[in-house]
Amino acid sequence: MIEVSNLTIRKWIDFLFQIVGLLILFLALVTLLSLILDLSTKGLHRIDWAFMTHFPSRFPERAGILSAWVGSLLVILLTSFFVIPLGIAAGIYLEEYAPKNFFSTFIELNIVNLAGIPSITFGLMALGFFVYTLNFGQSILTAGLTLSLLVLPIIIVTTREAIRTIPQTIREAAFGLGASRWQVIQHHVLPYSSGGILTGVIIALSRAIGETAPLITIGALTFIAFLPPNPLGTDQNFYDWIFSPFTVLPIQMFNWVSRPQSEFHVNAAATGLILLLLTLVLNAVAIFIRFRFRRRIKW
Amino acid sequence: MELAEVQVNAARPSSLAGVRNPFQKWRKLKEKIIELCLLTSAMTSVVVVFTILWILVSESIPFFQHVRLIDFLTDTEWTPLFEQAHYGILPLLCGTFLTTLIALSVAIPCGTMMALFLSEYATPFWRETLKPVLELLAAVPTVVYGYFALMTVTPLLQKLIPSLPGFNVLSAGIVMGVMIVPYVSSLTEDALRSVPNYLREGSMAMGASKAQTALRVLYPAAFSGISSAYILAISRALGETMVVSIAAGLKPNLTLNPLEPAATVTAFIVQVSQGDLPHGSIGFQSIYVAGLALLILTLVFNLFGFYLRRRFKETYD
Numbered sequence: 001m002i003e004v005s006n007l008t009i010r011k012w013i014d015f016l017f018q019i020v021g022l023l024i025l026f027l028a029l030v031t032l033l034s035l036i037l038d039l040s041t042k043g044l045h046r047i048d049w050a051f052m053t054h055f056p057s058r059f060p061e062r063a064g065i066l067s068a069w070v071g072s073l074l075v076i077l078l079t080s081f082f083v084i085p086l087g088i089a090a091g092i093y094l095e096e097y098a099p100k101n102f103f104s105t106f107i108e109l110n111i112v113n114l115a116g117i118p119s120i121t122f123g124l125m126a127l128g129f130f131v132y133t134l135n136f137g138q139s140i141l142t143a144g145l146t147l148s149l150l151v152l153p154i155i156i157v158t159t160r161e162a163i164r165t166i167p168q169t170i171r172e173a174a175f176g177l178g179a180s181r182w183q184v185i186q187h188h189v190l191p192y193s194s195g196g197i198l199t200g201v202i203i204a205l206s207r208a209i210g211e212t213a214p215l216i217t218i219g220a221l222t223f224i225a226f227l228p229p230n231p232l233g234t235d236q237n238f239y240d241w242i243f244s245p246f247t248v249l250p251i252q253m254f255n256w257v258s259r260p261q262s263e264f265h266v267n268a269a270a271t272g273l274i275l276l277l278l279t280l281v282l283n284a285v286a287i288f289i290r291f292r293f294r295r296r297i298k299w
Numbered sequence: 300m301e302l303a304e305v306q307v308n309a310a311r312p313s314s315l316a317g318v319r320n321p322f323q324k325w326r327k328l329k330e331k332i333i334e335l336c337l338l339t340s341a342m343t344s345v346v347v348v349f350t351i352l353w354i355l356v357s358e359s360i361p362f363f364q365h366v367r368l369i370d371f372l373t374d375t376e377w378t379p380l381f382e383q384a385h386y387g388i389l390p391l392l393c394g395t396f397l398t399t400l401i402a403l404s405v406a407i408p409c410g411t412m413m414a415l416f417l418s419e420y421a422t423p424f425w426r427e428t429l430k431p432v433l434e435l436l437a438a439v440p441t442v443v444y445g446y447f448a449l450m451t452v453t454p455l456l457q458k459l460i461p462s463l464p465g466f467n468v469l470s471a472g473i474v475m476g477v478m479i480v481p482y483v484s485s486l487t488e489d490a491l492r493s494v495p496n497y498l499r500e501g502s503m504a505m506g507a508s509k510a511q512t513a514l515r516v517l518y519p520a521a522f523s524g525i526s527s528a529y530i531l532a533i534s535r536a537l538g539e540t541m542v543v544s545i546a547a548g549l550k551p552n553l554t555l556n557p558l559e560p561a562a563t564v565t566a567f568i569v570q571v572s573q574g575d576l577p578h579g580s581i582g583f584q585s586i587y588v589a590g591l592a593l594l595i596l597t598l599v600f601n602l603f604g605f606y607l608r609r610r611f612k613e614t615y616d
Contacts, residue, residue: 010508017510021416024409025429031477032436035443038451089340097334098341110345116531116601117594118538120565121351123572124590128354132578149347156344180326182333203438210440213540213565217572217586250442250541257446257545265450272443283438287431 039276043269051270056223056252060263065271067224068252071140072209074228074241075248078144079151079208084201087152091159091197096185115153122150123217131218138219140228141242146214151204158200162193195293199286206282210275212250220251249275355594358587365581371588377551377562379585380571386585388592390551394468394561395593398543399536401472401557402479406532409476410483411525415513417484418491430485437481445545448474453546466548466560475542479532486531490524491517495615523611530604534597540565564593 054064090111098104126146136142166189174184190197228244249271256268363371366386374387413433417426452470457463494517502512518525540563548560549570562570568586576583 010511014508014510017513018416018420021412021420024412025416025433028409028413028433028436028477028480029429032432032439034451035439035447038447039443042450086340086343089337090343093334093337093341097337107341107345110348113348113598113601114344116534116597117348117351118534118540118565118597120538120540120568121355121590121594124358124568124587125347125351125354127572128358128587129350133354149343152344152347180330182330206438210438210442212440212442213544213569216569219572250440253446254442254541254545257442257449268446269450272440272446275440276443279438279440280435283431283435 036276036280039269039273043266043271043273046266046270047274051267055226056255060261060267063256063264063267065249065252065274067227068247068249068271069274070227071220071224071246072248074140075143075147075215075246076205076209078140078242079147080201080205082144083148083152083155083204086148087155087200087204088159088197090152091156091163092185092189094156095160095163096181096189111153111156114149115157119150119211120213120217122146123214126214126218137243138221138245139243140246142218143215143220143246143248144242146218147208147211150211150214151208154204154207155197155200158203159193159197162196162200163189165196166192195289199290199293202282202286202289206279206286209282210250210279212248212254215248215251216254221245221247223247223255351594355587355591358584359591361579362581362584362588365584375553377567380582384581388564388589390553391562391564391567391589392592392596393553393555394543394547394551394566395537395563395596397468397555397557397561398472398475398539398547398563399533401469402475402536402539403529403532405473405476406479406483406536407529410480410528410532411487411518413480413484414487414491415518418488419509419513419517426488430488433484434481436477437479439478441478441539441541442545444474444478445471445542448542448546460558463558464548464560466546467558468547468561469557471543471545471547472557474546475536475539478539478542479535482535483528483532486528487521487525490521490528493524494520520613523608523613526607526611527604530600530607533600533604537597537600538565538593540569544569564589564596 051064052069053066054062055066056068057063094104094107098107123146126142126149130136130142130145131138136145170188170192171184174188175181179187224245224247228241228246253268253271253275256264256271259265371386371388373389374385375389376385376387377390378385417429421429448470449466452474453463453465453467456467456470456473463469498516498520499512502516503509507515543563544566547563547566549562549566550560551567552559552561554561567589571582571586
């Protein structure tokens with residue numbers, strides 16, 4: 001019998017531990033890659049000009065995603081309009097103004113809670129509040145407001161993190177020259193943290209693009225064969241489009257996945273590929289910006 | 300922040316205290332207005348949390364005038380839209396717990412191993428490169444994961460288990476697990492990185508190997524932070540909707556067998572919302588009750604996480 005020393009065994013265990021870690025990491029990357037490849041092989045051939053410019057149809061080969069991508073675009077536009085100023089303002093208040101008292105802790109606790117609430121709960125709230133209490137209807141406006149509240153914590157948290165990295169000396173120097181608190185923020189804090197804030201905004205919007213459940217709950221339609229009214233048309237008000245019914249890319253995809261015919265699954269794969277690439281590109285941009293800013297600014 | 304107050308006061312000599320400069324007056328007013336606007340923005344989150352609670356509770360109250368609470372908690376069938384309506388939340392909760400359990404048994408071991416590897420074995424270059432790439436896994440829209448579970452993972456699993464039905468909890472759970480791995484690995488890695496180096500050095504000086512150091516010294520030392528990673532993963536899994544509505548089937552099923560189809564609380568809400576239920580009907584109220592149950596469940600786990608974080612908090616100077 002061969003004597004195996006304790007040390008050898010431990011070295012083997014250590015080696016095995018490392019290999020297992022590497023393997024799991026590799027597996028995760030393979031999953032991501034197979035997700036992309038899977039959707040590409042099934043759906044890439046379906047994406048063409050006609051697919052982008054046709055309305056959904058009973059005939060899978062004639063169906064397209066025109067109403068879905070226009071809907072997604074408008075909803076995201078409205079979401080950015082609400083959430084970007086709101087989130088950044090809240091982040092600034094909590095970092096630069098909020099006194100250390102019970103009230104501030106209370107606000108912070110609420111933001112943490114908000115981030116932990118399941119997304120579908122936001123949809124239920126929106127259905128009860130925006131649709132039935134405020135009578136906004138099952139419209140683009142309701143969708144924009146719902147997604148804004150959903151991604152608000154992301155923007156607040158990243159804004160605060162970005163602001164926190166700015167050294168106190170910068171603020172003190174500006175105050176010393178007689179700047180008011182808002183001037184310090186406007187001329188120093190915001191410009192220096194803009195990279196971090198932008199990263200947060202992009203990540204929040206990419207989350208909003210892919211979000212499905214709350215929009216189903218508020219009653220987004222799955223079959224829409226018309227576009228919202230053109231704001232520049234002559235016989236409508238400029239803001240008519242925000243009250244229009246809508247559908248978005250993830251809901252269109254969900255609808256197609258749920259159908260039994262496999263021709264519709266091809267359409268679903270094509271929509272999924274577009275969604276996936278959209279979110280991956282947005283996230284890559286966010287990572288790039290974060291990387292650039294971290295390099296350029298050294299305190 | 301108190302500093303600003305001091306300096307603004309210091310800028311005005313006491314002899315001029317009574318003199319009102321119109322420019323300064325305007326500036327002070329402007330500052331006040333801006334602060335008020337920012338405060339209002341920060342208050343939004345408080346308003347939202349309370350609106351959610353108010354809407355969920357107020358829409359659920361009429362439900363309990365129809366259904367006794369004891370039936371709601373003990374009935375083993377959930378068929379609110381049938382002629383013979385039963386309102387037992389247990390089958391939905393069971394589905395939610397089962398999918399969560401499967402997802403966690405994928406995400407927690409894998410995520411923790413990945414974090415240990417990245418923080419203790421990988422070089423800084425690989426760590427900084429792989430971390431954002433892994434986070435992409437969490438950025439993929441959930442509806443895409445649902446498609447992946449139904450169209451790719453289920454057929455693969457059917458090759459291993461031929462009797463597996465097209466809709467099943469297992470494949471939904473596994474895919475959900477993959478989805479939440481980045482939440483676990485990223486936060487766990489942060490927690491491990493914040494453990495001071497002297498603990499690593501001390502352990503190795505005692506003759507421990509890297510694996511022993513990682514598992515017996517660093518993991519317990521970072522457990523406060525790691526527990527919050529786990530809790531975040533749990534709340535994600537509990538609230539996940541699209542993967543289960545697409546791949547797990549929509550049939551409420553009181554079972555612990557992962558090879559059967561089942562519905563979760565979230566899947567039920569989606570299923571009902573797709574139809575056109577009149578506002579105020581019992582079916583409409585039932586989705587609010589389900590939502591309230593889900594919210595309470597999530598809050599309980601978050602409170603438990605808060606307790607864990609406090610209980611295992613280690614402070615280093």
